[in-house]
Amino acid sequence: MADGEARADDILDAENAEEAGTDTRAPGRWQSFRAWRQTPFVLWALAAFAGLTALVFWHTFSGQPVLQSSDAKLWFLSGTVVFWLPLILLLRDSPDNFAHGPSLRLPAVCVGLLVCLSGGLAAVTEWGGGLSGALHDQLQGAPFIACVFAALALAFLPLAWNAVNLSRFQAAERRKTDVPRANIDGMNDSKDAEAMGALVATLVVGSIIVFAICAGIFNESVSFDNLIGIAIGFLVVGAFAVVVFMDPLSQLTPVRWLSRVFSFAARGARPLAAFYDAVDTFLVRIVAVMTGMEHRSGAARYGILGLILISLCLLGWYLPPKWGLIPCALGIVAAVSVSRLWSWVEDDRALAALTDFKPTTPYRTSMREDYRDETLLGFLFVFFLIPIMMSNAHWSGLFGPDMFQLPKGQETGFLDWFGYFGVTLIKAVPIVDWAEIYNFGQPRPGADSDLISMNTVASQHAVFMARSTVDLVLIASLLQAISITGRNRQQKRLYKAGTDPANKFRPGLIDRLDTFVEKAELRRTMMACLRPGAPWPEKHTTPEQAHKIHFNLNVQSTRPGLVDFRRYNADRLGQMHGEYKDPVARAFIAAISVERPDFDLTPRLVLLDNMAEKGAPESDLYTMLDRISTDLSETPANVHLTIEVLRSILFHTARRAGLREFKQHVIRLLATCQPDEEVIEALADIAGRSNPDAYQYTKVAAIEAIDQVARRQPTKQGVRAAMAILKQVQRCEPGAMTGAAIRRTLAGLQELLKSLKS
Incomplete structure (x- = not known):
């Protein structure tokens, strides 16, 4: 997927330096056409158009109509993607302006196509299902499915192409600005630790999967209750013992021998760690960008992500069950990718605090947004995608007949599956999992129930996966939110630690906060410092007026919960004054410049x-x-x-x-x-x-x-x-x-x- 703006410097030799000296010859049209970055896609579209046109002429004039049946027409329609794809790729962003953020041209076309596809499929299925059995059979046939997935490819491939180009540009820029990372990434200890983490995670997840399979197969013939209780008890006690006696145990000869064995295992697991890192990078650099996360506007990010996930939900529900699992899986991957981007941003925020916000720090993201709300929006749709996947798994027959027991039979709709997932959700969420103790959601003996229930081992595995997903989503989000809150408080404590009450300009252990905390604290502080009854500052307010009329800067030191920005990093204060459009924030910083001797307002x-x-x-x-x-x-x-x-x-x-x-x-x-x-x-x-x-x-x-x-x-x-x-x-x-x-x-x-x- 290589792409880039053709530069005339690169083709100077090929054109024999025709502009050298006083030569007045202009480059030929063919040379200019070859140098144009869109040329390969124009040629691709022309070749595809010629091939499709030839097929239409053959159908019309050869006496052998190859596009007569409806199936043939659908196959032909799905084949037109080879013509439309290069035309849509003409809208991709130029690398010359990647730093300005992606434009909305390409996402608007691709997401619009996806919305039309999902909406049209829903309309045809709802309204056309009762017209005739032939139409229903046609919607289940391979030509129609091929047409749908060709449209899906037409919507997602240009977004992926653009994301790859943007990722390459950002990687090149990081190589220019980052400090040499050999002392970080080249350390064997670091690589071994990552490899050991990947190995342990793989073994744990694999053990859980094996246990779930065994429990599903032998649950009627073998009792695991006491055995599992004993094993879990010893594991918990052993984990506590290892943590408590870690230092003395590390000096024992058997433990040292095990350490060498584990180190050998860790070196062998490095490819596994590299694979996981590649998958994680793909999710963040490609999939998250495809869902709109690199756009500067919040409305663009929410709109693109929301419309994509809504469309995938509709496709998952209205496509034939075995094919509907694919868009549902794509939706979950999209939500997880945004979550991983959020995690990367939070890691970079922690790294920025550790390195005193040095611009040469090898950050992995730009830290423009924290993506918390976008992550929550993505996880919201996961709660709709999971019941749709349960329904598709049941009706597809891929996991055996009668996977779930359906009291309503063929009349079971989305709300029935969503209600069943809701009961499963209550049993899975920590703290409220007491519902299962009181048989909440279980049919009463002798009473009829309209609730879906598990019927086979495959259904047990499906419910287990649903509960595990909910646990991971909620617990991971909760733990990350708690860690972010703690880190934000720690930043403010370090900012205040070591300050001198007699010197209001002396900084603490750190002299600035990360970007997200900075914005929130600046707004809180400047609103608290506004003098009661004073007019709001305007664009033309001078620093002296801001200091004398509008703000009482001493409030910063009298209220414990406020950050005193008179101690803030002078360079960053100047940059904030230049970047902000809000006249109140600019006036507040200008008022600080009146008091602070080492800080002058620099022209933008x-x-x-x-x-x-x-x-x-x-x-x-x-x-x-x-x-x-x-x-x-x-x-x-x-x-x-x-x-x-x-x-x-x-x-x-x-x-x-x-x-x-x-x-x-x-x-x-x-x-x-x-x-x-x-x-x-x-x-x-x-x-x-x-x-x-x-x-x-x-x-x-x-x-x-x-x-x-x-x-x-x-x-x-x-x-x-x-x-x-x-x-x-x-x-x-x-x-x-x-x-x-x-x-x-x-x-x-x-x-x-x-x-x-x-």
Whole structure:
């Protein structure tokens, strides 16, 4: 699934450097078409269209109608996916703007197709089932199923393709910014510990599965009650004994021998650990991205995830039972992938606190969102998918006939299965599993019940898996939420520990909090510090006004539950002041700058330059540039655009990918500066003369900006100077795309020069 924006630098040799010197030949259309990133998909679509059209012509004119039956038409419809797939892939995101986050074009088309598929299947099944038996049989046939799954592939494959491209881009960016990790990942002890954990987990899960199978097979002939009680009792006592006497036991010779044996076993289990890590990475990097988790908007994330899971629920219920298990399984995988992403983010938050939030720390995620709510939304649908899977398992016959006992027989509907799962849920959830003690949900002796019940060993396994899933979902979420709460409190305790009441600017053991805690605590503190009766700060509120009129900063130290932001990291405070749009938050930070001697409010443009120099995440760069654009539209007099700072921003991002819109926007700002001669000189350097940008789209944007500046107030001398500079850039062999842009610009400026002569 390799994909990328074709760069003219890579095909310069193939085109024989046609732009070198004063050569005025433009690259041919064929060369431009070959260099276009969409060319393979256009050719793919044309070839598929030709093949499908040939089949239609054969059916129409050959006298051998091969598409006459309804089954043949369905097979043909499912085969058209080879034509529609490359067309949808044309909407995939360009790597030039991956740092800006995925666009909604591709998800809108794919999710829309999925919604239409599931809604159409539900409508046809509900309304068409009573029309004729032939239609019902057609909905069960292989051609119709192939058509449905072809549409599923058409919806999911482009999302997967885009996710792979985004994952590759992010991996390349992490390799550029992360510190060498040989001392972390290369340690044998670390690898052995991970391998031993994978081995133990595999053995435990395997033992549980074996025990469940044996219990299901021999539950009528063998009693496990006393045997299991004795085994569990010894296991619990042994576990406590090992923990209590771990240190003295570790010095015994037999224990040392066992340690060497386990170390050998751990080395042998490294491939198993690598496999689990690959699966986990696939879930987070690919599946979670497919469900919308990389989108910057919360509405986009919730909408894409919710619509996908709703569609999979409908497909699972309305498809034939044995095929309906597949979309249900896909839905559970999607929910688990979001949960794993949440876990990765929380691990990175803990790592950030341990490493004092150093930007070179090898984080696995960007930590823009905590994904807790998205995880809960995904788990919500798991509670609908499990009863649908139980129903499909029963009616499919894959696990034997009459898997469950159904009092209503063929009339059993979704609510019946959901009710049975609800009873199972009550028996599985900790604390309320007392329901089974009082026979809650069990039929009373001699009384009729409309409740579904287990009937075979397969049904027992299904209920066991459902209960285990619920236990894992609830317990894992609960434990993670508890650990997050504890870590947040620990951060605030460390922030306050070691402070000096006499020095309100002296930091504690740490001088900043993680991003999520920071936002919540800043809002709590600034609202508490607002003076009663004072008006709310506005965009034009000065730091002195904020300090004197709006905020009483001493409240931070008088209320124990508040975080005193006067001790906060100065660099981070400045970045927050630049990033936030809320005038209240900006005024609160500005009020702190009045009191704090080592903290000055830096203009946003200078902040952006500092962030670019330090290699800040691309999303932060886009956010700051967006704030600068807002300032220019609202208060242009307060934004001092300078050639030096804008050129510095482009210099520090020259080798960074995924910033196409960012660089083009900065170049547009640079083109508005004065004087024109210095602007053109700076743009010429970007285009290829000195310290150029690494990407053709930036160089082309610089050439177009030179043309714009030269035409702003055209004079003969100015136009000639611009043309001379463009020829200097041309002699530096900037690349085919840039060379073509230079030739177009020179031709246009030549015409402009003629008009000035007349």
